[in-house]
Every structure is written in C-alpha cells, then in structure tokens.
Amino acid sequence: MEKETAIFTRELTRIFERGGEKIRALDNVNIEVPEGIIYGLLGPNGAGKTTLIRILATLLLPSSGFAYVGGYDVVREPDKVRSVINLVSGGERAGYGILTVKENLWFYSQLYGLGIREGWEKIEQLAELLDMKDFLNVRLNRISTGMAQKYSLARGLLNDPDILFLDEPTLGLDVGAARAIRKIIKAWVHQNQNKTILLTTHYMAEAEELCDLISIIHEGRIIATGSPTELKHRVSKEVIYKIEVKNISEEDMGGLKKEEAGIVGLSTSYDAYSNVLSIRLVMDTSDVSHIIRYIEKLNGRIISISKVEPTLEDVFLKLVGVGLSEY
Amino acid sequence: MDVENYLRKIYAIMWFSWQELSNWTKPHIFIAYLMVRPIFGLLLYAYIYIAFAVTSGLVDPQRAFYLITGIAFYNFIGNGIYGVVWIIHEEREHYNILKYTYISFPKLRDYLLARSIVYYIIGIGLSIVVLLIGLPLVGYNPLLLKPNVPLLIFIFLIGFVWSAFLSIVMSGSSLFSSEFGPLISEAFGGLLFLLGNVLFPITSLPEWLQPAAYALPMMDWMELARFSINPAYPIDPVNTTIILVIKTLVYVIIGIGFFALADKLARDRGLLETSLYH
Ligand SMILES: Nc1ncnc2c1ncn2[C@@H]1O[C@H](COP(=O)(O)OP(=O)(O)OP(=O)(O)O)[C@@H](O)[C@H]1O
Numbered sequence: 001m002e003k004e005t006a007i008f009t010r011e012l013t014r015i016f017e018r019g020g021e022k023i024r025a026l027d028n029v030n031i032e033v034p035e036g037i038i039y040g041l042l043g044p045n046g047a048g049k050t051t052l053i054r055i056l057a058t059l060l061l062p063s064s065g066f067a068y069v070g071g072y073d074v075v076r077e078p079d080k081v082r083s084v085i086n087l088v089s090g091g092e093r094a095g096y097g098i099l100t101v102k103e104n105l106w107f108y109s110q111l112y113g114l115g116i117r118e119g120w121e122k123i124e125q126l127a128e129l130l131d132m133k134d135f136l137n138v139r140l141n142r143i144s145t146g147m148a149q150k151y152s153l154a155r156g157l158l159n160d161p162d163i164l165f166l167d168e169p170t171l172g173l174d175v176g177a178a179r180a181i182r183k184i185i186k187a188w189v190h191q192n193q194n195k196t197i198l199l200t201t202h203y204m205a206e207a208e209e210l211c212d213l214i215s216i217i218h219e220g221r222i223i224a225t226g227s228p229t230e231l232k233h234r235v236s237k238e239v240i241y242k243i244e245v246k247n248i249s250e251e252d253m254g255g256l257k258k259e260e261a262g263i264v265g266l267s268t269s270y271d272a273y274s275n276v277l278s279i280r281l282v283m284d285t286s287d288v289s290h291i292i293r294y295i296e297k298l299n300g301r302i303i304s305i306s307k308v309e310p311t312l313e314d315v316f317l318k319l320v321g322v323g324l325s326e327y
Numbered sequence: 328m329d330v331e332n333y334l335r336k337i338y339a340i341m342w343f344s345w346q347e348l349s350n351w352t353k354p355h356i357f358i359a360y361l362m363v364r365p366i367f368g369l370l371l372y373a374y375i376y377i378a379f380a381v382t383s384g385l386v387d388p389q390r391a392f393y394l395i396t397g398i399a400f401y402n403f404i405g406n407g408i409y410g411v412v413w414i415i416h417e418e419r420e421h422y423n424i425l426k427y428t429y430i431s432f433p434k435l436r437d438y439l440l441a442r443s444i445v446y447y448i449i450g451i452g453l454s455i456v457v458l459l460i461g462l463p464l465v466g467y468n469p470l471l472l473k474p475n476v477p478l479l480i481f482i483f484l485i486g487f488v489w490s491a492f493l494s495i496v497m498s499g500s501s502l503f504s505s506e507f508g509p510l511i512s513e514a515f516g517g518l519l520f521l522l523g524n525v526l527f528p529i530t531s532l533p534e535w536l537q538p539a540a541y542a543l544p545m546m547d548w549m550e551l552a553r554f555s556i557n558p559a560y561p562i563d564p565v566n567t568t569i570i571l572v573i574k575t576l577v578y579v580i581i582g583i584g585f586f587a588l589a590d591k592l593a594r595d596r597g598l599l600e601t602s603l604y605h
C-alpha cells in the first residue's frame with residue numbers, strides 16, 4: 001500500500017444481528033482517503049457512518065473485507081492503528097465528572113505516554129488552540145455542551161494523531177459553538193502537514209464547508225464520492241426548484257406522480273409557525289406546470305416558486321429520491 | 328517499551344483510581360466509609376466467638392487467632408476483587424470512557440490490573456486495622472505476633488496476582504453484561520470466603536465441596552498468611568508456598584486466555600461502547 005493513503009477499505013462489510021434479523025450496517029464499502037485532507041461521510045441516520053468509524057478506530061471487527069489505517073490492518077494490527085489515530089464522538093461527555101477538565105485531560109495525556117510536564121504543557125497548548133482556558137479548572141459535570149465538545153476535541157488531539165476520526169463533531173451544538181468547532185477542525189488540518197480527518201455528519205452544509213472529499217453513504221453503501229463541486233456537478237443537468245405553499249400537507253405531496261411530473265427527487269419541510277410547506281424539487285425538466293396544477297387541485301396556495309443553486313442536498317435527493325432530512 | 332514510561336502510565340492510572348474512589352467526599356467521611364463494612368463484619372464474628380466462649384466456657388487462643396486472621400486477610404482479597412469488577416461497568420455505562428481507554432492504552436487487561444492496585448493497597452490497610460482491633464477483642468495479645476515482613480510482602484504480592492487475574496476473568500464476563508460481572512464477583516467473593524480457610528478449615532466442609540476449595544488458591548494463601556505473622560502456626564510453609572505458586576500460575580494463564588477471548592468477542596459484537604443496541 002502506498003504511503004500517501006491514510007485510510008483504505010476494500011469490500012468492507014458489517015452485519016449485525018438483532019432479534020434473529022440480519023442488518024447490513026456496511027455493505028461492501030470501498031473508500032480511499034488520501035493523506036492531508038478532511039474526508040466526509042455524509043448520510044442519514046442509520047446509514048452506517050458510526051459503524052465505519054468504529055471499525056476504523058479498532059472498536060469493532062468487520063464481518064468481511066479489509067480496512068487499513070495509516071497502512072496498518074485494523075484486524076491484525078490494532079495496536080499499531082491505535083498509535084496513529086484518535087477518536088472524538090459528538091454529543092457526549094466522556095470523562096469522570098468530578099474531576100476538572102484539566103485533570104481528565106491530564107489522565108489521558110499520561111495514558112498516551114506524555115511526560116508529566118509534557119502533559120501539562122500539551123494541555124496548555126490545546127487550551128490556547130481551542131479557546132478553553134476559562135473552563136480548564138471547572139469540573140467536567142459542570143460545563144456546557146459546547147465546552148464539553150471542545151474538551152472532547154482536546155482529548156482527541158492529545159496524542160497528535162496522524163488520523164483523527166470525528167463522529168458528528170457538532171451534534172447538538174448551537175450555531176455559534178458549531179462554527180467554533182468547525183473553525184478549529186479546519187485550522188488543525190491546514191496548519192499541520194499530513195494530518196487527516198475522517199468526519200461523519202448528516203448536515204449538508206457542514207460537509208460542504210469542511211470537506212475536501214465526500215462520500216455519500218446510504219443504507220450501508222457508498223453511493224457517490226467526490227469533492228463538493230464534483231458532487232454538485234452530478235445535478236448540473238437537473239433544475240432545482242424551491243416552492244413554498246400553504247394549505248398543503250407533506251402527505252398530500254406524497255400523492256404526486258413523480259415520473260409524470262419530471263421529478264427526480266423531492267423533499268419537503270413544514271414550518272408549523274408560519275404554516276408554510278417548503279418543497280425542494282430536483283427536476284429533469286424546467287417545466288413545473290404539472291406540479292402547479294397538482295397543488296392547485298388540492299386547494300393549495302402557492303407563495304413562491306424559485307430556481308435555486310444546487311447543493312449537496314440535491315445530490316442526495318437525486319441519488320436516493322428523498323431528502324436527507326426525512327430520516 | 329521503556330520502563331519509566333510504563334511506570335508513569337501505571338502511576339496515572341492509580342491516580343485516576345484513587346480520585347474516582349475518594350474524590351466524591353471529604354477524607355474523614357471516605358475513611359469512615361471504607362472502614363464500616365470490615366469493622367462491622369469483624370464485630371459480628373467476634374461477638375459470635377465471645378458468646379460461644381462465654382456459654383461453653385471454652386477459651387481457645389488458637390481458634391481466636393484463626394478467626395480474626397481469616398476475617399482480616401479476607402479484606403485484602405475481597406476489596407481487590409470488588410474494586411476490579413466494577414471498572415468496566417463504570418467506564419462504559421457511567422463515564423463513557425471505556426472506548427477511549429481501549430484505544431489509548433495498549434491492553435485493556437493491563438489497564439484493569441493497574442486500576443486495581445489502589446483497591447489492594449487499601450485492602451492491606453484494612454487487613455492490618457482489622458487484625459489490630461480484632462485480636463485484642465477476642466483476648467489475643469497482638470504483641471505475641473512475630474511478623475515475617477518479607478514473607479508478608481510476598482503474601483500481599485502473590486495474593487494480588489492470583490486474585491487480580493481471577494477478577495480479570497470476571498471483568499471479561501462483565502463486558503457482555505453489566506449485571507453479570509458484579510453478580511459473579513459476589514458469587515466468587517462468597518465462595519472464597521466459604522471455601523478459603525477463612526472462618527473454618529476446609530476440612531470441616533462437606534466432602535463434595537472440598538474439591539472446589541482445592542481448586543482455589545485462597546486456602547493455601549490464607550494458611551501462609553497466618554504463618555507469616557505467627558511462625559508457630561502449624562503448616563508446612565515450603566509445601567504450601569509451592570502449591571500456592573503453581574495455582575497462581577494457573578490462574579494467571581486462565582486470566583490471560585479468557586480475557587483475550589472476551590476482548591476479541593467484545594470487539595466483534597461492538598460491546599466497548601454504551602449503545603442502544605445492548
Ligand atoms: N450493535 C448493534 N447491534 C445491532 N444493530 C446495530 C448495532 N450498531 C448499529 N446497528 C445498526 O446498524 C445500522 C447503522 O448504524 P450506524 O450507527 O452506523 O448509523 P449512523 O450512520 O451512524 O447513524 P446516526 O446518524 O443515527 O448516528 C443501523 O441500522 C443500526 O440500527
């Protein structure tokens with residue numbers, strides 16, 4: 001295997017059994033992550049993102065197939081894999097609650113074999129990078145969700161991993177905190193050479209903003225891979241519409257005959273506050289008359305129709321037929 | 328791996344264990360908390376002994392020595408075992424850190440052993456305190472003891488080894504179910520108490536139970552522990568030591584093998600994290 005490939009999988013498959021039923025959480029996954037980039041796994045709930053990360057981080061064995069991380073086999077050389085990786089999961093507070101943030105971090109710095117002084121220095125340095133000086137001495141069970149996520153990230157950076165796995169790093173954070181985390185992630189990869197991040201997310205915008213390469217994963221399968229621009233190019237022949245209507249429910253729209261209307265993909269979101277249903281359409285024609293007639297027949301009131309620029313959401317819509325947020 | 332680096336890791340793990348054990352309260356409350364169980368246990372058995380001595384008129388210093396040393400030394404093993412088996416459960420279910428420990432320390436097994444050291448050190452303290460309070464209580468003068476310090480150190484070291492590896496087996500099982508590990512640790516704790524020459528010699532057990540006692544290192548360990556503070560205690564120390572060392576080796580091998588298997592199965596089933604699926 002060439003040295004420049006940070007992560008590499010071949011026909012990676014994982015089957016879970018639950019109540020006699022077999023679930024293919026990963027189905028012949030092939031990915032190749034070059035060194036020095038942020039690679040995104042984008043997919044809805046249950047797509048298999050966490051399962052893939054768990055296998056790559058040596059927490060779970062695959063059912064079949066191969067995976068190499070930093071050139072090491074995750075099944076046969078887990079110790080070597082562990083020496084070059086770290087893992088951060090979003091939305092959790094992993095640590096001993098009545099120790100301070102700093103003490104929890106120190107413990108891990110020691111497990112990673114940093115010297116006692118070296119450990120404290122590393123923590124200072126990370127506190128600077130992550131802007132967490134003002135809560136270093138606060139007990140872990142007293143800090144906010146945003147702070148907890150910074151703490152987790154600091155723990156993930158303690159051993160200077162070559163490859164960092166981030167599972168939904170902004171899960172449950174407010175806009176400001178999420179932005180701060182994204183900024184740190186970007187800075188870390190771009191300021192250090194040859195550091196690689198594999199991150200999972202189900203936020204389109206996050207994937208688009210952060211990732212150099214993205215794989216869209218759905219029901220355990222990788223259904224598309226490319227840079228955000230390349231992926232969006234996949235809908236360059238289609239026309240994207242956004243229609244806002246009142247007096248129509250999401251179920252009503254389900255009755256629409258998609259093929260007749262020229263619809264490749266359709267997603268809806270309802271805002272209860274304004275009572276407006278937003279419909280996003282990926283069309284293989286620019287003619288929306290069929291759809292307008294359908295809405296009017298149901299006594300819906302159209303507020304606006306606009307052509308919009310494609311996003312990754314539309315790529316997903318085209319590939320899967322329904323929206324990412326509809327899971 | 329260089330030794331200094333490894334020792335530093337062990338130190339940090341012991342520090343963490345200590346914090347987790349003691350950090351939730353003030354020192355004097357913590358000490359009281361530690362002492363309550365062993366002291367009440369002691370008082371109960373000492374009372375039974377005294378009541379028996381008074382009603383029957385039989386005062387037997389040998390018997391008194393046997394009883395108190397059994398109760399005292401049991402604390403070392405018991406405290407160690409109970410300490411180890413909860414670690415997996417706590418780190419996985421309460422602190423959510425088991426997966427991070429797993430990927431940051433070379434072997435989970437060695438991590439657990441290091442985590443247990445503090446419990447054993449406390450166990451030594453409890454053994455000594457119970458001994459020093461218990462013996463006068465039953466009319467045995469502690470000044471009559473002649474502790475053989477090197478032997479005593481050996482006793483604590485080898486006691487740590489066999490019982491920690493026995494606990495490793497239980498910890499391995501607790502990977503599969505959070506209730507199961509602590510349950511079998513209770514069972515084993517009880518078994519060692521019953522079949523370990525603690526309150527009465529195993530020869531007074533029903534015959535069908537005796538093989539189980541012989542399979543455990545506790546009986547030899549306890550006899551040697553008594554001998555280590557009282558050279559007049561009638562056993563064959565060389566023989567007992569040899570048997571104890573052999574049994575310990577067997578338990579170490581079982582512990583290593585069993586845990587390696589449990590580790591692999593846990594990784595196969597994805598049991599290192601708290602999850603909604605198990
Ligand atoms: N231990 C398990 N036992 C049984 N099924 C499991 C287990 N872990 C995961 N699964 C199943 O595998 C599939 C993939 O789950 P996974 O957690 O990888 O999805 P995900 O993409 O991370 O989703 P989310 O966005 O919800 O985190 C799901 O159908 C899930 O129910």
Ligand SMILES: [Mg+2]
Binds near residue numbers: 050
């Ligand atoms: Mg997930």
